[in-house]
Amino acid sequence: MNSSFFFGKNLLFKTSITKSTFSLENNNLLTKQIRNYSKGKISFYDTALLSKYANQHLKPVSLRQLITYGERPLTREKLLDLTRFSQTELPVRLAKRVVAFHNLPFIVGTNPHVFGVYRLYYEAFERLRVFRLVRNLEEEKVYTKSLLQTIQILSNVIPSIAQGIQECTKYIGKPQKDKFLNDLIWSRIGLRVIGEQQVSLSEQFYEQEDIRNETNLEKKKELGSDIDSAWVGTIHTKLKVAKLFEQSSLFVQNMCELHYGITPEFVIDGDTDIEFSYIPSHLEYMSLEILKNAFRASVEWAIKSQKNGNGSVSEYMFDGSGLKFGDRNKIQPIQITVTKGAGSVCIRIRDCGGGIQPETLARIFEYSFSTYHGDENSHAADDANSSHHGGISLTSNLMMQNGAGGPIAGLGFGIPMTKVYAEYFGGSLDIISVIGHGCDVFLKLPSIDYNVGNLQI
Numbered sequence: 154m155n156s157s158f159f160f161g162k163n164l165l166f167k168t169s170i171t172k173s174t175f176s177l178e179n180n181n182l183l184t185k186q187i188r189n190y191s192k193g194k195i196s197f198y199d200t201a202l203l204s205k206y207a208n209q210h211l212k213p214v215s216l217r218q219l220i221t222y223g224e225r226p227l228t229r230e231k232l233l234d235l236t237r238f239s240q241t242e243l244p245v246r247l248a249k250r251v252v253a254f255h256n257l258p259f260i261v262g263t264n265p266h267v268f269g270v271y272r273l274y275y276e277a278f279e280r281l282r283v284f285r286l287v288r289n290l291e292e293e294k295v296y297t298k299s300l301l302q303t304i305q306i307l308s309n310v311i312p313s314i315a316q317g318i319q320e321c322t323k324y325i326g327k328p329q330k331d332k333f334l335n336d337l338i339w340s341r342i343g344l345r346v347i348g349e350q351q352v353s354l355s356e357q358f359y360e361q362e363d364i365r366n367e368t369n370l371e372k373k374k375e376l377g378s379d380i381d382s383a384w385v386g387t388i389h390t391k392l393k394v395a396k397l398f399e400q401s402s403l404f405v406q407n408m409c410e411l412h413y414g415i416t417p418e419f420v421i422d423g424d425t426d427i428e429f430s431y432i433p434s435h436l437e438y439m440s441l442e443i444l445k446n447a448f449r450a451s452v453e454w455a456i457k458s459q460k461n462g463n464g465s466v467s468e469y470m471f472d473g474s475g476l477k478f479g480d481r482n483k484i485q486p487i488q489i490t491v492t493k494g495a496g497s498v499c500i501r502i503r504d505c506g507g508g509i510q511p512e513t514l515a516r517i518f519e520y521s522f523s524t525y526h527g528d529e530n531s532h533a534a535d536d537a538n539s540s541h542h543g544g545i546s547l548t549s550n551l552m553m554q555n556g557a558g559g560p561i562a563g564l565g566f567g568i569p570m571t572k573v574y575a576e577y578f579g580g581s582l583d584i585i586s587v588i589g590h591g592c593d594v595f596l597k598l599p600s601i602d603y604n605v606g607n608l609q610i
């Protein structure tokens with residue numbers, strides 16, 4: 154495992170957990186699976202066995218316990234213990250999710266996207282529950298392989314469920330929709346934290362064993378130097394916040410350029426050396442969602458201001474010759490400021506994208522709420538060959554299938570999901586809008602070792 158670089162475990166970068174999880178190939182497979190499932194025959198109500206599992210109480214595990222399992226040296230006993238815990242706990246959690254799908258209005262359940270995701274959860278439950286508790290490392294390997302496959306299959310269901318729920322808005326009340334999605338996302342985080350911790354610790358254990366068994370001293374040294382002890386399973390104990398935001402910003406810049414043909418610059422300031430303990434993939438998800446909003450708002454506000462020929466942005470920013478490809482200097486940069494508090498980190502993402510109107514601001518934490526309507530400003534819209542899929546541009550749609558951070562906008566999941574991710578470990582997400590100017594987004598996150606070790610997952 155290449156763990157010398159903290160992005161090693163994340164969506165944008167390579168890792169044995171996520172390398173294939175987010176590959177285009179895999180997500181095409183997922184899309185295919187969802188399509189096939191939507192034609193499938195499974196009934197929503199033919200699963201008596203489910204209630205046996207779904208009615209069991211959860212056995213919450215504390216983050217501290219998960220970290221303890223991963224402390225080096227990793228032992229066979231600790232690995233088998235964690236595996237058994239994951240074996241008993243994950244089917245119960247999956248069964249509860251499947252039952253939550255059953256409780257949706259019938260017509261919502263027949264939506265192909267919703268149905269497809271339901272099937273993936275159902276199959277994941279079936280796949281994991283059949284294993285008997287592992288007794289040795291051979292059995293552990295087989296189970297962990299299946300768990301990894303399950304994590305990969307479930308990794309990219311959000312765009313599908315978002316699409317499905319969006320299509321069914323008129324058949325489901327807002328409170329029921331919000332509760333269903335909040336529970337789904339909240340529990341999904343728990344499932345993934347437990348599952349991914351198990352998979353990564355297993356990986357780390359075998360790496361450690363390879364080194365221990367290596368007789369060639371040179372090779373042994375080389376393998377040992379590859380180990381980054383800052384990783385404890387999926388948790389990185391020295392996560393460089395500014396570096397992560399830089400990588401995410403570069404990624405969103407590319408996305409923005411592809412989508413609109415232009416993109417703003419960004420600056421990162423404050424205490425750019427800050428390191429803290431967090432799950433990088435969680436921070437990466439949050440950073441991408443906040444940045445996509447900031448970049449989108451900046452470009453759209455600039456285009457709008459220019460079209461209207463009024464507003465401070467156009468007067469201040471443009472020379473009157475119009476925005477062209479490569480005009481990134483003419484849009485105000487996104488400013489990312491990183492600071493450290495007592496046991497926590499605060500990141501402010503500031504844009505000059507015109508702010509949020511009060512009627513929109515009141516709804517931004519709602520699932521499926523979006524002001525993105527198709528792609529009138531998009532680069533792809535200029536392309537005579539571009540086609541559209543349910544109001545989402547082809548470019549975005551491909552990105553959505555690619556799993557590379559989802560589309561630039563339109564799902565209406567970015568803010569509500571980022572809030573759930575932030576709050577999961579006791580952090581917060583706040584948004585301040587200055588109408589006619591821009592937004593400040595504050596992400597406050599406690600370092601997961603000090604503050605929330607007792608937090609139950």
Ligand SMILES: Nc1ncnc2c1ncn2[C@@H]1O[C@H](COP(=O)(O)OP(=O)(O)O)[C@@H](O)[C@H]1O
Pocket residue numbers: 442446447450504506507508509513517522523524525561562563564565566567568569591592
């Ligand atoms: N920085 C921002 N500036 C202006 N509007 C924003 C900003 N962030 C979010 N919004 C508004 O909040 C809405 C919801 O955001 P989000 O949940 O990320 O969904 P989406 O990006 O898919 O629309 C956006 O459609 C946009 O109208």
Ligand SMILES: [Mg+2]
Pocket residue numbers: 442445446561562563566567568
């Ligand atoms: Mg968004």
